[in-house]
Amino acid sequence: MKKTVLITGASRGIGRATAIAFAKEDYRVIINYFQSVHPAQQLQSALREQGYDVLALQADVSNKKDVNRMMQDIKDSFGTVDILVNNAGISQQKLFTDTTEEDWDHLFDYNVKACYYCSQAVLPDMLAKKRGKIINISSIWGICGASCEVAYSASKAAVIGLTKALAKELGPSNIQVNCVAPGVINTDMNRCLDEQTLHTLCDQTPLCRLGSPEDIASAILFLADAKADFITGQIFSPNGGFLI
Numbered sequence: 001m002k003k004t005v006l007i008t009g010a011s012r013g014i015g016r017a018t019a020i021a022f023a024k025e026d027y028r029v030i031i032n033y034f035q036s037v038h039p040a041q042q043l044q045s046a047l048r049e050q051g052y053d054v055l056a057l058q059a060d061v062s063n064k065k066d067v068n069r070m071m072q073d074i075k076d077s078f079g080t081v082d083i084l085v086n087n088a089g090i091s092q093q094k095l096f097t098d099t100t101e102e103d104w105d106h107l108f109d110y111n112v113k114a115c116y117y118c119s120q121a122v123l124p125d126m127l128a129k130k131r132g133k134i135i136n137i138s139s140i141w142g143i144c145g146a147s148c149e150v151a152y153s154a155s156k157a158a159v160i161g162l163t164k165a166l167a168k169e170l171g172p173s174n175i176q177v178n179c180v181a182p183g184v185i186n187t188d189m190n191r192c193l194d195e196q197t198l199h200t201l202c203d204q205t206p207l208c209r210l211g212s213p214e215d216i217a218s219a220i221l222f223l224a225d226a227k228a229d230f231i232t233g234q235i236f237s238p239n240g241g242f243l244i
């Protein structure tokens with residue numbers, strides 16, 4: 001029987017590549033999006049034309065009502081969620097001294113609270129089935145910290161803490177919780193970086209290039225597979241050797 005995967009923030013970047021990778025492996029894929037209506041609808045159409053079982057659903061995952069509505073829509077169309085990929089996220093570059101309380105709350109709402117809402121929403125069914133996987137997307141900056149990205153780094157470190165604690169709590173229920181902490185990936189999130197900064201980041205990477213969204217999608221796909229059933233509470237960091 002086909003497994004159902006919910007990928008948050010799948011209209012662009014890493015989430016989009018992950019949706020394509022799962023669809024091609026014959027999962028039923030829910031493409032969550034927030035503001036990018038056309039990219040999400042186009043992705044749904046393109047994958048359906050190729051015969052894949054996908055559904056695009058709009059929800060702001062930092063909003064509990066939106067998450068609950070999305071979950072009801074999923075139940076009505078696909079049934080229960082077997083795998084949740086908490087990928088939706090935002091970044092911000094600012095000096096810590098300029099970071100406002102609104103900035104801080106915004107980053108934590110989108111990057112951390114969304115994981116809490118979505119995980120709580122899928123867990124009753126996973127617990128009943130004694131099976132399921134949650135894969136949270138953190139960042140290398142959540143491991144080592146980034147200058148001028150203190151709030152982002154702290155929110156991504158929180159995702160790592162959430163992963164480890166939840167893995168301990170859910171292990172006895174046969175639910176694996178893991179984290180993927182990507183290095184610097186070529187997506188819209190890094191469009192704000194100038195050429196010089198991107199060159200420097202490549203120079204600091206032993207594999208001498210930025211990662212692609214597909215590099216991260218394949219790591220997520222691996223953790224979702226039954227072959228990874230004995231892996232839980234781990235932080236898997238595809239980063240080209242940036243952090244060794």
Ligand code: NAP
Binds near residue numbers: 011033
């Ligand atoms: P991206 O290209 O900027 O795409 C972000 C995605 O998140 C979009 O699909 C966006 O949806 C969605 N999103 C944002 N807020 C949302 C919300 N409240 N509700 C639902 N969806 C929301 O970013 P990316 O580079 O693919 O990043 C994906 C994840 O990887 C993030 O968690 C990011 O922190 C992490 N990461 C990225 C990098 C990197 O270098 N790119 C490195 C490490 C970790 P809409 O466009 O529909 O609004």
